[in-house]
Amino acid sequence: MRGKPTEEDTSPMPVTETTKIRNIAVAGHRGVGKTSLVEALLFQAGQTNRLGSVDQGTTVSDWEEHEQKRAMSLSGSLCHLEWQDRKINIVDTPGAAGFQADTFAAMRIVEGVVVVLSGVMGVEVNTLRVWQRAEERELSRVLFVNMLDRERADFYRALEAARQQLSDRCVAIQLPIGSEHELTGVVDLLHLCAYHDPAGEREGGPQPIPESMAELVAEYREKLLDAVVETDEDLMARYLEGEELDTEAVAAALKQAVTRDELYPVACGVASKNLGTTALLDLLVEGVPSPERKGTTIELGDAKQAVFVFKTIADPFTGRISCFRVLAGPISGDTTLVDPRTHAKERLGQVLVVQGKDTEQTDELTVGDLGAVAKLKDVVTGDVLVDHEVTVEPPHIDFPEPVMSFAVTPQAKGDEEKMATGLRRLSEEDPTLLLRRDQQTGEQLLSGLSQMQVEVAVDRLKTRFHVEVELHPPRVPYKETIRKEARARHRYKKQTGGRGQFGDCELLLEPLPPENGELGYEFVDQIVGGVISHSFRPAVDKGVREAMEHGELAGAPVQGVRVRLIDGMEHSVDSSEMAFKIAGSMAFKDAYQKADPVLLEPIMQLEVTIPDDAVGAVNGDLNSRRGRLQGMDAAGGLTTIQAEVPMAEILTYSQALTSMTGGRGEYSMDFLRYEEVPAHVAQKIIEQTKREREEAKV
Ligand SMILES: Nc1nc2c(ncn2[C@@H]2O[C@H](COP(=O)(O)OP(=O)(O)OP(=O)(O)O)[C@@H](O)[C@H]2O)c(=O)[nH]1
Ligand SMILES: [Mg+2]
Numbered sequence: 001m002r003g004k005p006t007e008e009d010t011s012p013m014p015v016t017e018t019t020k021i022r023n024i025a026v027a028g029h030r031g032v033g034k035t036s037l038v039e040a041l042l043f044q045a046g047q048t049n050r051l052g053s054v055d056q057g058t059t060v061s062d063w064e065e066h067e068q069k070r071a072m073s074l075s076g077s078l079c080h081l082e083w084q085d086r087k088i089n090i091v092d093t094p095g096a097a098g099f100q101a102d103t104f105a106a107m108r109i110v111e112g113v114v115v116v117l118s119g120v121m122g123v124e125v126n127t128l129r130v131w132q133r134a135e136e137r138e139l140s141r142v143l144f145v146n147m148l149d150r151e152r153a154d155f156y157r158a159l160e161a162a163r164q165q166l167s168d169r170c171v172a173i174q175l176p177i178g179s180e181h182e183l184t185g186v187v188d189l190l191h192l193c194a195y196h197d198p199a200g201e202r203e204g205g206p207q208p209i210p211e212s213m214a215e216l217v218a219e220y221r222e223k224l225l226d227a228v229v230e231t232d233e234d235l236m237a238r239y240l241e242g243e244e245l246d247t248e249a250v251a252a253a254l255k256q257a258v259t260r261d262e263l264y265p266v267a268c269g270v271a272s273k274n275l276g277t278t279a280l281l282d283l284l285v286e287g288v289p290s291p292e293r294k295g296t297t298i299e300l301g302d303a304k305q306a307v308f309v310f311k312t313i314a315d316p317f318t319g320r321i322s323c324f325r326v327l328a329g330p331i332s333g334d335t336t337l338v339d340p341r342t343h344a345k346e347r348l349g350q351v352l353v354v355q356g357k358d359t360e361q362t363d364e365l366t367v368g369d370l371g372a373v374a375k376l377k378d379v380v381t382g383d384v385l386v387d388h389e390v391t392v393e394p395p396h397i398d399f400p401e402p403v404m405s406f407a408v409t410p411q412a413k414g415d416e417e418k419m420a421t422g423l424r425r426l427s428e429e430d431p432t433l434l435l436r437r438d439q440q441t442g443e444q445l446l447s448g449l450s451q452m453q454v455e456v457a458v459d460r461l462k463t464r465f466h467v468e469v470e471l472h473p474p475r476v477p478y479k480e481t482i483r484k485e486a487r488a489r490h491r492y493k494k495q496t497g498g499r500g501q502f503g504d505c506e507l508l509l510e511p512l513p514p515e516n517g518e519l520g521y522e523f524v525d526q527i528v529g530g531v532i533s534h535s536f537r538p539a540v541d542k543g544v545r546e547a548m549e550h551g552e553l554a555g556a557p558v559q560g561v562r563v564r565l566i567d568g569m570e571h572s573v574d575s576s577e578m579a580f581k582i583a584g585s586m587a588f589k590d591a592y593q594k595a596d597p598v599l600l601e602p603i604m605q606l607e608v609t610i611p612d613d614a615v616g617a618v619n620g621d622l623n624s625r626r627g628r629l630q631g632m633d634a635a636g637g638l639t640t641i642q643a644e645v646p647m648a649e650i651l652t653y654s655q656a657l658t659s660m661t662g663g664r665g666e667y668s669m670d671f672l673r674y675e676e677v678p679a680h681v682a683q684k685i686i687e688q689t690k691r692e693r694e695e696a697k698v
Pocket of ligand 1: 029032033037054055071074093094095147148150270271272273
């Protein structure tokens with residue numbers, strides 16, 4: 001909704017009213033129980049009749065076969081439920097580092113995030129990353145400390161970690177009753193009641209708090225009230241006068257504080273047993289703002305209808321499904337909207353609500369609601385569609401840049417086109433998956449955020465598009481350059497009956513300093529007295545350029561050279577462009593050998609985030625990869641290492657990092673600059689090229 005937030009309606013109304021909607025992303029580190037929690041919420045709300053399990057592949061949100069095979073979420077999943085007469089839209093997001101495109105996209109279309117923590121691990125790498133994103137987007141946040149039934153799980157330790165590493169405005173709103181395998185329920189500190197462990201059944205109604213917990217509950221209730229009244233002057237005055245505050249007043253103040261990002265309530269439970277879901281659902285309704293309250297900042301001019309596409313599902317059979325949030329509406333089926341990016345008209349057929357893999361037709365969706373349509377023509381993730389052409393600045397989703405590439409080839413010859421089509425469709429679905437052809441090496445490169453992401457793309461290619469492909473480490477795009485001046489002259493002459501060939505030129509090569517970090521090429525025509533006609537001089541340039549495409553050292557392109565054409569000769573009959581091109585090319589090759597040519601390699605800026613205990617191993621490993629340490633930063637049990645590393649040494653880094661850190665490490669990298677390859681390394685590459693050339697000749 002544009003415009004200012006209005007007071008929320010509390011009377012019962014159909015769920016489609018904007019004030020009755022809650023849009024929530026469930027996010028956090030890999031494997032902390034997000035999907036299990038979403039499953040439990042759907043079950044508790046009566047949306048499903050049984051509690052599915054991730055391990056058996058029976059959850060609503062991990063519905064894709066590859067998710068079930070790997071027992072992990074690979075893409076965002078949209079679900080919805082009703083609770084206390086509210087419609088709660090939930091996006092279950094993947095926690096694995098390579099699959100976060102959907103996590104970040106989801107954060108553009110929700111008001112609130114449930115940040116799930118493991119009661120054993122507390123705050124982890126991805127918890128921090130998700131938190132940071134939510135912070136940037138000013139999203140309301142609720143924490144859920146899960147897995148409290150596990151050995152070594154400790155709610156209070158996780159709470160403290162959240163207060164230390166996320167925000168000191170995290171405050172417990174629930175407490176566990178018992179711990180580890182003796183956990184028997186949770187206490188709701190707001191409504192002052194308890195819920196017993198339902199052991200996978202539906203949670204029963206509120207129960208009295210066990211007496212043994214009275215003291216602890218009093219202590220944490222006071223902490224909660226202190227934190228809430230702190231955000232509300234009125235309430236503070238009443239509290240200080242000793243007034244007993246009623247739950248409704250506290251809840252109202254809490255909601256305001258959560259809406260304004262001033263407080264982060266910490267709930268808890270056991271997702272796989274459906275414990276803690278009643279209190280969490282109540283909190284989502286009572287504590288998290290509706291789209292009406294939070295508002296969006298997207299400027300839509302005078303558009304009366306608008307949707308924002310935050311996810312695209314590519315399906316070879318049904319075509320594309322575009323999931324969207326209604327920005328202005330309502331939106332009903334059989335509507336024609338326009339995409340200002342392409343200026344194309346897009347016809348919306350049926351408007352759908354989504355429940356995992358299932359969709360259901362609906363008449364209309366109001367502002368703030370989430371839904372989907374099938375078979376839009378040219379719409380991609382990130383587009384805004386409007387009822388008439390207005391200038392809109394679509395919300396920018398800041399997707400992470402791919403960090404690793406594989407060369408990809410089809411197993412069967414002739415499948416190139418099929419492979420490219422399939423991969424293009426998959427990268428529509430996941431914008432962090434890129435397919436491009438490397439100009440220099442000629443390879444098709446598939447790039448992504450992690451090795452597993454690329455492997456999953458290969459799996460999907462096989463099952464959905466029936467193409468089998470192979471992955472190889474890509475070739476490193478080396479370059480060559482020169483270090484000193486050199487000159488050479490070449491005469492190309494052929495006289496074999498009829499018309500001959502004659503071209504003669506002298507070149508001076510000089511190192512050309514990089515401009516804005518880029519190595520270039522310059523051709524300077526210094527011919528005096530017309531010893532070569534104007535018409536032939538560009539042919540020399542052309543010949544030089546051709547020779548530079550494959551340098552003499554390793555067949556890599558030559559850059560960073562200024563070539564001066566200083567002298568030459570022509571023949572009144574036999575000279576031709578062709579002859580001068582060959583002469584130019586040969587003269588360049590001669591001079592190049594004398595100009596102290598060297599091999600250059602791309603250097604990457606690497607940032608690795610790892611648990612503190614892995615720092616020694618990771619640094620040692622970087623050292624053996626010719627890495628140069630630039631800096632280290634430790635905070636909250638995690639260390640971030642900055643280093644410069646040659647690309648050639650880091651093509652298969654992901655496996656190495658996984659094994660050094662037990663999968664707890666993450667990295668990103670960017671191209672920095674080209675640098676000379678150290679002599680002993682260069683020698684090997686040059687010899688290898690020589691061998692390959694000789695083999696090719698045989
Ligand atoms: N003991 C215990 N196990 C749980 C709990 N919640 C989830 N699990 C198990 O933990 C594993 C991971 O659960 P998921 O729900 O897939 O976790 P996730 O956060 O969705 O994982 P990703 O989407 O891959 O990041 C599964 O084996 C679950 O059965 C819990 O509260 N207690
Ligand atoms: Mg999951």
